[in-house]
Amino acid sequence: MMQTTDLRGRALSSAQLLALIPRAVADVTAASDAAEALIDDVRRRGSAALLDQAERFDHVRPATLRVPADAIARAVAELDPLVRAALEESIARVTVSSRAQVPAAQVTHPAPGATIEQRWQPVARAGVYVPGGKAVYPSSVAMNVVPAQVAGVGSIALVSPAQAEFGGNVHPAILAAAGLLGIDEVYAIGGAGAIGALAYGVDDLGLEPVQVITGPGNNFVAAAKRLVRGRVGIDAEAGATEILVIADDSADATFVAVDLISQAEHDEEASAVLVTDSPAFAERVSAEVDRLAPLTHSAERVATALGGPQSQIFLVDDLAGAVAFSNAYGPEHLEIQTSRDEEVLAGIENAGAVFVGPHTPVSLGDYLAGSNHVLPTGGQARYSPGLGAYTFLRPQQIVTYSAEPLRDVVDRLVALSKAERLPAHGEAVSARFDRP
Incomplete structure (x- = not known):
């Protein structure tokens, strides 16, 4: 299912490694023209454009674009108790880690009678995008909203695609997560048009423009975020998910295989990459992937993702070569499962989030680790961070002489x-x- 590329015996420069990096065929640039047209339509026609886009892409025309407060309250009341407990635990853990991301104010004195205060000021209003296509992401509500609230953002608007299954409303699990966090401004809008609505506002909907837009989405959402950057701040152009695993023959092949499969189930464009110095281990993982992938719920989607050019097994000479490959790749999620985890970790420079050891799967970070799962994709981890409280903060210098x-x-x-x-x-x- 997964193809193997042998890089052993080749001294590759950073530029050569970058040229070898496998990426999904579909990219943000290809979606740019369509995204721009959808945004322009929203700017011209407001709610009418958003309703037409919901009907076109989500196959339903919502009765109302802003979700009524009673629908949010009902979703909270009807939420499965175990799911509620999981969301509340996720919120609590992400809150703790987000608080550590808010820098303390600092005061310096360049000279007697001269003071420079460094403070971190939150934006007044933020917009959160929560996907609603192949999967449902109440966990993303917590991952986006909690850092904004911790940063001190006073006004948060949440958008998520209308669901035909629920009569044009936002998915109840997403509404429930919003309700648990006290978010009452929720809109049943999705795709590039929703990003345009957040950036420019929609007068006839009462939707005021925001200063920062965060949240993952497909390539059209990522393209839209690129187009509105400059008018608003964005977290990153988050596209299809990625996992890169550095492992040697001390790792458990089944653990690695299920971790690769877990990320492949997100989307046909998802990337799953293993880098190892052991040909025998590579064969064991490949065999486990072939055995387990057909058994998963989204087997067809997983097969497409793992069989695509973006998902491969790479053989390298040693773990240093694996580190060099990973740094060139800049993965969204990096797992390290080796006999020398700390040594490998010390060499890692570029990754959205790093998961160390056999009992720290990416899935833990997706839900309950306490880390944030909104992370840069497509190599952006080489220069951009994942989402955090700092995303909503602006450093300001207060000068007094x-x-x-x-x-x-x-x-x-x-x-x-x-x-x-x-x-x-x-x-x-x-x-x-x-x-x-």
Whole structure:
């Protein structure tokens, strides 16, 4: 099912490794034109465009785009008790880890009488996108909303596609998760149009524009987020999920196989990659994947994802080679299952989240580890972080000088302003002391 590529005996540069990285065939760029048209339609026609898009893509025309408060309350009341307990536990754990992401205010004194305060200011309003296509993601509600609330965001709008199964309403599990978090502004809208609605607002719906949009989605959602970046902040252009496992022959082949399968069930474009220095172990994992994949609920989807060019087994000379490959890949999820886990981890630079050891599967992070599962995909982990409280915070410097520390720097400040041919900058300072 999974093809194997042998990189042993090849001294590859970073650029050569990047060229070898397998990615899904469909990408964000290919969806850009369609996403732009959908966003423009929402900007021109507002609610009418969103209703038409729901009918076109979700096969239902919602009776109302904003979900009534009683529907949210009913979803909470009818939520399976065990699911509720799991969501409440997830919320509690993500809250703890998110609080650690809020920096403390710092005050420095460059000189006597001079103060610079570094504070972290939350945005006033954020928009959260929760997918609703092949799977249902109440866990994503917690992963997006909790960091925003911890950061101090006062207004949060949640959007999720209308569900034909539920008469055009948002899926009850998503509504219940929103209700547990106290979110009452929920809209049954999805896709690129929903991203446009959050970014630009929809007057006839009473939907005010947001400052930051977060949440995973398909390539059209990712393309839409790319298009509105600049008008709003975004977490990342999250596309199809990825897992990369670094393992040696000390690992359990069944554990690795089920972890690869678990991420492949998300989407046909999902990427599942194993990097190992053991050909025998690679064969054992491949055999386990072939045995177990047909038994899973989404066997057809898993087979497509694992059989695609984005999912492969790579043979390398040693664990150092595996680390180099992983750093070039920049995986959304990285698992390390080796006899030298700490040594391997020390070499890792680029990954959305790292799961160390045989009893730390990515699935734990998806739900109850306490880490956030909204992470960069498509190699973005090489330069972007996953979602956290910091996503909703902006550092601000508060500068306060009295007269004496300003007087002390006049000559040097004037000299610099003249060197840059901006003498009025210096005059704005010297005028405070040279007034007739």
